Amino acid sequence: MSVRRLAEPALQPAAFAFSKAKAAEVKTWIAKYPEGREQSAVIPLLMLAQEQEGWVTRAAIEHIADKLGMPYIRVLEVATFYTQFQLKPVGTRAHVQVCGTTPCMLRGSEELMDVCRSKIHHEQFHTNADGTLSWEEVECLGACVNAPMVMIFKDTYEDLTPERLAEIIDAFEAGKGDTVKPGPQIDRFYSAPQGGFTTLKDEKAVLKSTRDREAKAAAAAAPAAETVAPSNAAKPKTDAPETNPAIKSPSKVKVAPAAEQTKSVAPAVSAKAANLAEPAVEKTVKQRNGKTAKAEPVSAYKAPEASAKSSAKPSLTDKNRPAGIEKPSALDDLKLISGVGPKIEGILHSLGIYTFAQVASWKKAEREWVDGYLNFKGRIERDDWVKQAKALAKGGVAEYIRVFGKKPV
Structure with a gap:
């Protein structure tokens, strides 16, 4: 990027102040x-100053700095x-920014620049x-599919030919720029194919009523799909909490380790036999290097109890599981802890974790x-949940800010 400097002192006004509206x-x-x-408002304020004056003056920069401290x-x-900020006076009626990046260059942006050189000024x-028009070459303006294009102030004019750009410049020069329709200058709707739509011509395909019927049909088919016996292929599994069935909140089924899932498939059992331990299942005898090898026995899957009184929460037998409490009337917002979002907060609630103190x-x-x-693969330690929770439990957000x-x- 080339060095950009403010306009010479002779062009700078002595003072700047926003108008009442601005x-x-x-x-x-x-x-x-x-x-x-x-101070985060610095860019919007600079844009307002440019809209008012036509360019960003030194006085405007100092005024905005004083206002924001x-x-x-x-x-x-x-x-x-x-580069969106103009540091020197530009045309009062139009400042034409011609995109010169590769897609526009391949589609004739050099010819558009020649139009600007002939109708405005040989130099950028x-x-x-009359001081009414100016131009410059810029990098990508974001409408590559409609190349070549130019931007005048805040509007883009796309799918240009040299002749069409000349007409647009003449309109702005005559003070009639507001009569020129921005966007594609050919028979194209935004970035759709030239000549009109070729797909999704019938709006029925995307009507809400149609989507609702499809959703109801899928919901009705879901119970039937659940009764289909599982295949021997291992089910896909990811590490993401949202897709790992072992940590859904609340979990309805105790999921066997991945290694067991690939070795055996749980036999179907009735609710009455759910509490009975199944005998060990042995892998099929395989032929390895010409010898018969017998796989080691694998513990069979034990189905959960189907009783209405059974708990939907995970097993409480693990001695390292944090102690849960009854849901209090006022809950702490666990999402204030970095690393805890709505999904994780729901899982913690299913474990009986409701407060920062816990x-x-x-x-x-x-x-x-x-x-x-x-x-989480160590994320609780990396994010130091305990230190965050201690600060929030002690003094809320104010204490958190003091500590972190x-x-x-």
């Missing part, structure tokens, strides 16, 4: 950001880095004799149990 917009933008983060150099860095960033009291063995249950120097995210 000042109201400035307040609106600053109010979008939390207390202490108002920023050093002048910080705002200057932003203004000179982003120079206005015409998480803060976890010993190493309990943390390892929860980490393995969530298949930032708000919970």
Whole structure:
């Protein structure tokens, strides 16, 4: 990127102030950001200054820096880095930005630049004799499928020919730029194929009523699909908590380890026989290197109880599982702990974990149990849930900020 500098002092106005209308917009933008983060509004404020003056002046940069409590150099860095900000006076009626990136270049952007050279000025960033028009070459403007294209202020004009660009420039020069329709300049709807749509011509395919009927039909077919006996092929399994059946909240079935899933398939059992231990199942005898080898026995899958009184929560027999509590009337927002989202919070609730104090009291063995249950691969230690929970339990968000120097995210 070339060095971008402010216009020479002779062109700089002595002072800058937002108009009454723009000042109201400035307040609106600053109010979008939390207390202490108002400086994040620097880019919108620079854009408002450019809309008002036509370009970003040194006085505007200093005015915005004072309003946001920023050093002048910080705002200057932003203004000179982003090429969307014009640092010198541009055409009062149109500043044409011609995309010169590869797709537009292959489709004739050089010819568009020749039009700008002949109708505006031979050099970029120079206005015409009346000061109403100017132009520049820029990088990708984001409508490659409709190349070549130009941008004038905030609107793009696509699928251009040199003749059409000349007509557009003439319209802006005459003060009639608002009569030119932005977007594709040929028979094309946005980025659809030229000549009209070729697929999804019938809106019935995407009507809500049609989707609702399909969803009801799928729901009705689901119970029948569940009765189909499983095949001997191992079911696909991922490590993601959302797709791992072992940690769904609440889990209805105790899932056998992956190794067992690939070796054996659970026989179907009735609810009455659910509590009976099944005999060990042996693998089929295989022929290896000309010798007969017998696989070691594998523990059979034990079906869960079908009783209405059976608990849907995971087994309580693991001594390292953190102790749960009855659901209190006021719950702590566990999502304030980095690494806990709505899904994980629901799983923790299914384990009886509702408060910061519970998480803060976890010993190493309990943390390892929860980490393995969530298949987090050490994330609880990396994110230091215990330290976060202690801070939140002690003083809420304010204590969290004091300890970690930032708000919970």
